[in-house]
Every structure is written in structure tokens, then in C-alpha cells.
Amino acid sequence: MAGRKYGLDLGTMNIRIFQGGHGLVVYEKNMIAIQRKKEVAAIGNDAFEMYERTPASIVISNPVRDGVIADINNMNKVAETLLKKCGCTTGFMRNNSFYLAVPSDVTEVEKRAYFDLIAHSAYNTHNIFVVEKPLAAALGENVDVKSKKGMMIVDMGAGTTEITVITMGGIVVSKLLKVGGNTINASICQLVKERHHLVIGDKTAEYLKLELGHAIPGQGRSKTVFGRDVITGLPSKAEVSDHLVFDSMKNYLFQVVRTIRNIMETIPPELSGDIIENGIYFTGGTTLIPELDRLFNASLRVKVVFAPKPLESTVRGLGVIMDHASDYKDLTFSLRDAAFE
Template identity: 30%
Template sequence: MTFSLDQLRRCTVAVDLGAARTRVHVKHSGLVVDEPSVVAVNTFSGALIAVGAGAERMAGRTPAHIRVVHPVTGGMVVDIEMAQRMLRALVGEKVRRAWRRRPMLRAAVCVPQNADPLARRAAVETLAGVGARRVELVDAPTAAGVGCGLPVEQPEATMILVCGATTTQVAVLSLGAIVSAATVPMGGDTIHHTLVQHLRNHHELLLPSHAVRPLHIALSDAAAASSVPTEVHGRDVVTGLARTVSVDPQDVRNAVQAPVTALIDAIRSVLHNCPPDLVADLAERGMVLSGGTALLPGLDARLRESTGMSVHIAEDPAGCAVRGLAAMMEGNARPLTVHGCR
């Protein structure tokens, strides 16, 4: 179904359920939650041990009876019960009491542009489980476009990339709706796993999570131009002992070639499906990167080189989607039509 901006203005809570982080904006109160979308649970008793940043620090360090759960993948809720428990714990009792005093509480939540009915229903049930009586669904590219300050309501093209942890959504917007879009399984986690696998295959080294960050920096153009090797510390696959290796920045760039190429192909496909007039607009305006992975070193330069378009990184790209929802909810966005379901 379609709904107007007036329906979003009746909402009190805006939620961005991302694979990496969950953000909750309450009308007139601002951003009240910005935490990792992670839950640590005791498998024996089922009790929550930690949520958010506390649970994220436990990943890879837990005993057998503690399980670290990621209830959201690719912007879609894959474990409704855990997502509800996570939200209840993150928002706190004070906010929950305020919600319960509003029997007609409405919430707005971002969903991927290609979300199927089951994924949309999962998002609705998750918010209903924490007190929402009605849930409005907004496509993430539309919300992010509004949050970036793009004129998505105008009859001209704007291209936005929502670069998440597990997927990247590429969309061209015009007149408040998506004209052409595609989703590619390329995100921060994809780059992370690709680099870990590269070190295992070529250097027989197992990397802890925190050791991958220096390799991200090696992806930048400055690091590649300097050709200064990057040292990383990990565990030797054969001996099990700690070992340090030097990695050439060019090898790191070659390792992530496949996922980045898939993203470039998705951009070309989206442009191919756009009317010529909108493509002409994009030739002048270029594209805008939003989402946490937009800050990946060297990504904007690689897209600029491969597409010939100008590439801009939004201010605070990770918070664009929830900012856009909040702007529409608080009446700070111009009239537009978005698509969703109840």
C-alpha cells in the first residue's frame, strides 16, 4: 500500500534496524539509542547477558554456554524474538513506560528496498512486540536520501548508495519514489571476511577481529601509493603460535576486487534501467554514499574511477536513514510518497 507523509507525522518513534547498529529516534527527544545490533544470551537459561556494545565485545570470546546473536542481517530481522528483546533492553524502562502511556503509539522503521512480504512482516512484528500499535515501513534508500538532504521529492534524479554491513543498496530516486534499484551482497562485513580469508589462504594466518582494521586503512589510495607494507598480528594456522606478517597494500586491494566489482556492476545495471533524462541528471550530480561502510578507505575513489561519476560521502553517513525517518516524522521534510505495508 501507499501512504502519505501525513501518516509518518503521526509516528512517535523512528527505528533503523541495521545489521551493524540499531538506532532509535523519539520525537522531540532525539536519538535515544545508537548501539550494535548484538545480543549475548545464556543457552542454558535463555537469559540475556548483554546487549549492544557489551555483547559485541563478547564476540569470539565466550564460553560454550554463551551465544552471541545478530538478530538482524542485511537490514532484515531474522530472529524476531531476539530483536524484540534487544530493543526492549536498549530503549530502557523509562522510554518503555512512556510508550505504554500512548495506546495508539505509531512507529516508523526502515526496510531494504527489495524486502519481501515476510521480511516486512518481521519488521512490523518486531516493533509491535515493544509497544507499537501501528508500524509504517519506509524503504531505506528513500529515508537515507532525505537524511542526506537530497531533493528526493523533485522531478530530477538523485542516486544514493546505502552501504551497510552485509549489503549495499543502490537506488535512483525521483519524485519521492525509487525509479531503479539493486541490492548487492557487499558491505563492511563482506570486506572483513574477504581479508580474513586472504590472510588465511596466502599467509596461513588467522586474524582476530581487531587486527583487520589496519588492512582497511591499506585500501586507501595514499597507502597504495606509498607501497609501505602493513604489519598484522595473528595466529599461525599450522603451529597455532602468534605470528606477524607484512602485507603489501596492493595485495589487499586485489583481495577485495571481487566484491567491489560486483558493486560497480550493480551501479551500471541501475543506470541502464533508468530513463535517459534521469541519467543525464546523474551525470551532473553524481552519487551520494550513506551507511557505515561509506567510510571504507578508498571506496569513493574506486567508484569515481570506475563509473566516471562524482562521488560524495554524506555527512555522518551511518545515521542518514534514521535522520531521514526523523525528518519525515517531525515534519521537516517536503511532501513525498513512499511505499510500505502495515
């Protein structure tokens, strides 16, 4: 019996699954709740609902950290559960194919973990392929990655930011920064504690980022949030301004700008010319911060192009590769390739 094709984008905060012929079929939080150290209490969005509200007997974690699989056993449980949701079956007669997006700037051992995730699961298949994430993200935005013209793509995710220069279907240089949207959240928590003497959780920090986050300071907005008073230990509240949120994110944003500049200085002049002509492509959830295009355009003095659906670029790129497997065969690596043996 012919198998189906599945594309998996395993992000730090979200997992997206693309099924050949059906499109995006799963979009959930990449989280797992473990009860009494061994029992699965919840997975995906259900685990996220429990986050920061659990008793001591339940531990909630993200199997992916810093862009790579940090806990392959829990990642296997999450992947199997969510694949079942979209009708993916196991068994000897069902020879499914799996395409997984992997950061470019990671070690071969870390890349191998993506193969092992499926190879050691209940899915009986050797059709396991990895695709370098920047190439998939570019394809998801209808960029011709096989063009002789160079292009730069910046993927600003929750746990990492990857800046990559691509030409002729290959990667010239890629830099993975272990900072992202979660870095901003942690900074918001720290500044609220320092300036308002209030302890807040990650969910509240995410709310402040979404409501008040702005790449250009001085909007004059604020939100009331609740937490625990540092001094009394009692529940309390504070009025948090958008200036605080901007202060929380500016170091991260300027680090991205510096890294892009450094890469532009090291690549061949011809590629730099291509990037100036074509612009820099931005994707990833953190690019949803308002006015980010103005900030990067002014700081880099290069045209910037932002993905209309930045959270789906990579997984849709996997869909392109699955639907046109013969055209993009040279962009995939299989378990049998020497680079991963």
C-alpha cells in the same frame, strides 16, 4: 497521554534510534549474547565487547543478516533493551509511534517482519510505520526526494549494498547486493590465512580495514597483527600490507561499480541525464574507505557525492519524516496498508 516518536535503523552491525525532539539517542552494536541457549548475557556494545572471546556456553549473533531480520525473537530483545535506555515506556496509556527503515529490494514477508517486531513487543501501539531505506537515507542528506528530477543513492553498509534510483517520492529501481563491509572483513581473514598462514578474527580484520583500507593501491603501509599459526596452532604474528587489504576489497568495489553501470543502462535516458547532472549520492559505513570518491569518479565518470556522516543518514532521514509527518505521509506504510496485509 500523548506518545513519543521513535525512528529505528536496524543495520547488520549497528542499531540507531532517533527520538522525536531529542535527535539520535542510541547508537550501539546490533548484537546479542545468549548464555545456555536461553539467558540473555549481554546486548549491544556489551555483547560486542564479548565477541570472539566467549566460552562455549555463550553464543553471540546479529539478529539482522543480509539486510533483513533473521531472528525476530532476539531482535525483539535487543530493540526493547535499547528503547528502554532512551526512556521509551510501555503500557496502555503510552501510545508511542515507531518508524522503521526497511530495504526496498526485499520481499513483502521480510518487510512485514519489521511490523511484527514492534506489534509483538511490549509496546502497546498500532502506530507502526515502515519507510523504504533509500528514501530515508536521501532525506537524511537533505535531498529532495519528491523532486521530478531523478537521483541515485548507493548505501554501502556492513551486510548489504543497496543501489536505488528515486524520483517524485518513489523508487524506480532498487538492487540489493548481499555484500558489504563484512564481505571485506571475511576476505581479509581468508587472504591473511593464505599468504601468512595466520588465522585472525573478524575484529582484527576490521582493524586492518580501518587502518590500511584504501581505494587506491600502493600506499606502502603495513600493520602487525596477532593470531594463530595454521601449521603449529600456536600464537603468532604477521606483518600485513595495505596491498593485501586492497586485494581483499577490490572485488567488492568493482561489483558495486558493475551494478551501478547495469542500472544506468536500463533506466530511461531522461533519468540517466538527471543522475549525470546531479551526481550519485553515497552513504553507509563502508564509504569511509579513503579515496573511494576518486575510484568511483574515475570508474563511473559521474560526479559522486559522499555523505559527511554516512553512518547516520538513514536514521536522520527517519527524524525528518517524524518531524514533518504530514509532508511525508506518502513515504510511509502502516500496518493497515493493503500491501502488507
